[in-house]
Amino acid sequence: MFFGVRWKMGLLIGAILAGMLCLYGVIQLAGIDQHFNLQQAQRTQEYDRQWHRFIEQRIWRYQRYLSQQFTLPIWQQALENADTLILEKNIGKLQEIALILDPWRAVTIFDAQGKMQFHSGDETPDAWLINQALVSSTAHWYSHCDQECWLWIAIPVLDERRTVLSIAVDMSSLITEFAALSQADAMLVSVHASSASLVPKATLTSNDVNILSWPTPVRLFSANDSLHGLVERIAFSYPFENLANGVRYADENGRLFWVKTFPFSAILSDQNSQQMLYLDDITDEYQQQVILAGNYLRYGLAIWAVLFPLILLLLWQPVKNLHKLNDAMRRARSESSEQLRQRILELQSPGKWIDETQQLLPGVLMLIDQRIFVQRLLQQRTELLEKRRADLEKERDFVTTLLDTAHAIILLQSSRGKIELINRYGTKLVGKNSLQLVHTSFTSLLPYCEELPDIRYQLDALSKGMRDDFTHEYEFKRFDGKRIYMAWFHARLPSKDDYGYQILSIALDVSQRKHAEEYLGWLAAHDVLTGLVNRRHFADELDKILKSSLRYHQSGAVLCFDLDQFKDVNDTSGHGVGDNLLKSVARVLRKQARDTDIVARLGGDEFAMILPQADELESAETAERLCRALNKVQVGGGKSLHYVSASIGVAIFPRQGKTVAELLMNADMAMSQAKEAGRNGWKLFADDDQTRTSVNERVYWNEMVKRTLDDDSFEMYYQPIKNLRTQTISHYEALLRIFDDQHKILSSQKFILSAEASGTIQELDMRIIARVFRHKAHLESCGIVTQLAVNLSGLSFKNIYLVEHIESLYQRYQIDRSSIIFEITETAAVSDAKGTQETMGIIKKSGYRFSLDDFGVGFSSLYYLKKFPFDYVKIDGSFVRNLTEDLDDQVLVKALVEVAKSFGQFTIAEYVETSECCELLKTLNVDYAQGYFIGRPVPAEEIWPQLQLNIDAAKTG
DSSP, X not given: OOOOHHHHHHHHHHHHHHHHHHHHHHHHHHHHHHHHHHHHHHHHHHHHHHHHHHHHHHHHHHHHHHHHHHTSHXXXXXXHHTOHHHHHHHHHHHHHHHTTTOOEEEEEEEOTTSOEEEEESSOOOOHHHHHHHHHHOSOEEEEEESSSEEEEEEEEOOSTTOOEEEEEEEHHHHHHHHHHHHOOEEEEEEEESSGGGOOOGGGOOTTEEEEOSSSSOEEEEESOTTHHHHHHHHHHHSOGGGGGGOEEEEOTTSOEEEEEEEEOOSSOOSSEEEEEEEEEEOHXXXXXXXXXXXXXXXXXXXXXHHHHHHHHHHHHHHHHHHHHHHHHHHTTTTSOHHHHHHHHHHTOOXXXXXXXXXXXXXXXXXXXXXXXXXXXXXXXHHHHHHHHHHHHHHXXXXXXXXXXXXXXXXXXXXXXXXXXXXXXXXXXXXXXXHHHHTTSBGGGGSOOOTTHHXXXXXXXXXXXXXXXXXXXXXXXXXXXXXXXXXXXXXXXXXXXXXXXXXXXXXXXXXXXHHHHHHXXXXXXXXXXXXXXXXXXXXXXXXXXXXXXXXXXXXXXXXEEEEETTHHHHHHHHOHHHHHHHHHHHHHHHHHHSOTTOEEEEEETTEEEEEETTOOHHHHHHHHHHHHHHHHTOEESOGGXXXXXXXXXXXXXXXXXXXXXXXXXXXHHHHHHHHHHTTSSEEEEOOGGGOOHHHHHHHHHHHHHHHHHXXXXXXXXXXXXXXXXXXXXXXXXXXXXEOBOXXXXXXXXXXXXXXXXXXTOHHHHHHHHHHHHHHHHXXXXXTTOOOOEEEEOOGGGGGOTTHHHHHHHHHHHHOOOGGGEEEEEEHHHHHHTHHHHHHHHHHHHHTTOEEEEEEETSSOOOHHHHHHSOOSEEEEOGGGTTTTTTOHHHHHHHHHHHHHHHHTTOEEEEOOOOSHHHHHHHHHTTOOEEOSTTTOOOEEHHHHOHHHHHHHHHHHHO
């Protein structure tokens, strides 16, 4: 059945009007009822105030009358003498007069100290009442109900003695008088504490009654006995406690009463309490309120009867138009757009009175045109949103998986340092779940140490936006009690709350690196085999002691040891026995040395000792004692038993040397003299005993350096360096080669040492750099892509023209800067750390790269490895030469590789001479290898034949 819109709207509007009318009637009725209840509550409250004023007025009358009486001489004399007979006579007269107001049941007189002077009656007042009257000097009262209800009044008499008169008045007379004055039905209610205290019916007075319908025993005292039955019926309907809020009660005669109780007594008894109960007949008032509510409802119905047809008439034509428009829209699926447009145009009215239904037609036409467009756009947007949702789900799953699988603690701190999020790895290390860690302090995860307050300060500065990030390393205690080292990185996030910025904290376990650093720090200053200090540390300590001796004019000695025929021990019994021999020698030297002496192994079978504050005699005695002690050392067994002897050279400082190099050279020269003298002895350095051979050798090398530089007669050989991962040659190291007159290769090491001693090493390094740059330029012109590494002396970094020289060579040859690698040894790097670092930084910015040579034997701290901009780290050959047989060397190489990797540097192993060693290095994650197994140093023309043709063509041109 079709049900039109006009009827729906009409019924809807009618229902709305009817509903509003009903709601209005209900609200009005509720408001009238609430207002009526409020009026009744206020009326009964006014009754209660009238009752209290009635009692206070009665007390005031008593006080005024008694104050006048007690000022009379007859009362003052009787009170002063405590004459009971006169007091009783006077009290009797007062009672006769008081009968005009109320009959007295008991009279008591108290003095200023609360002591009873006179009493008449069966009951006495409560001590609280008398104390209140004495303290405040005003009248006080309370009611007491048992078999009867009494009103106890304590009146301070205004005389010099501060007398208090207490009287007990029958409440029934007061209630009767109040009911007559106020026209209110009032009664006194006594609520008993227990049923045991309920007085039997036979003991009730004529104006009280028990209400047994309430569970709590209640007694009424009233002036109107006819109300007792009404109260009994009220008790069946309402608990006594509800009367305190006021209730309405309708009796069987159709009368309506308002019932309410108020506390009455000023003091509560242990047995019962008193309340005033007021009954008010509200039948007529309530009927008037009901009539008023009915009038409201009738007025509303009249308004509804007028408005509903009027509204229906106004909506008839617009709804009719909507009906036509709806019929046209229903044909939209079967008709074309033009037919639908024509049908809608026909609906337009030519009249002047146009309403919203006519204004709707242009919008309908526009919607028809946009319908197809919107459908297509909606489909595209839906597909796009679906794809975006899938992408977001993938990103969410990826981030969650990344956080939970990462072997790092990842947590989010609030600006107040509370943990808001922590990944699975973090909860695993701490030993608590995420719910237990959330909202706890981040610093509570860190054990306390001296650095913790500073970390808290830095994190607070981070949360306040005073810095962007903060890193530190800190010891961390796992749930199992094991302590590990964690590297923490804290970054400030863009999100901000009321207190500051959130902090993202990431921690990595760097325990292995920390232990490796500690071990390498020890390794940098000590010899691994013997545990003695190494050459570099020995030189540093000698330099300090030497400077102190020069400042304070003290003497000391340096002893250089060389074990006799030590090579024979290795050749006959193997390196294991040789190592045991070196350890035994180290133990003997440590045992014989004083606490202030420093013992070192300089390398191989060479040892040295510093004797601070020792003169020539003490040095000689020490040398002799050491020779005898070393003679007692023996290793091996059977036919392979070896004894130890040593040649010792002694140099006294500062007389025989004011620099470390000079002092060691003189001690070494004295040691050579001891060897020549027959070994197993010691020799004190003497200037007149220097051999002509050593002098001639020094002169020879100085002349060789000068001639080489003058003739530019040195050559560069190149040794390949192999990439162990790709198995291809990565780059070549340029090595200096010099020749004698017969074109035999001489010692490059002695040549470089002589150049350093003579101060010409800076000029030599500049010549070598120029030669390598020229070779690199010719290689690039031939289309050969390779990298070349060139060694630099530490003294060259003190050359103020080094950077300028390198830049001028680049301007001349225009080579690829990143293909040149400058190599520097550890000792050279730390000799002038600050200056070397600055020079390296300038060169590094130009695009060149650096390599650290001989890493692991003389570096005192990994601090420099972090600060210097090295790209490659060359592991010293002493760790590689016996790598396949020595497990300790394998551990050291692995540690060196891990340290270099942590700083983003590549590792190169030197002295690789076997395929087994090469494969082992690959398993230890070493990046490159160099040695005779990879290739020997050869002239450049043997590696790149086209280089010679290019150079010859350049000379011819």
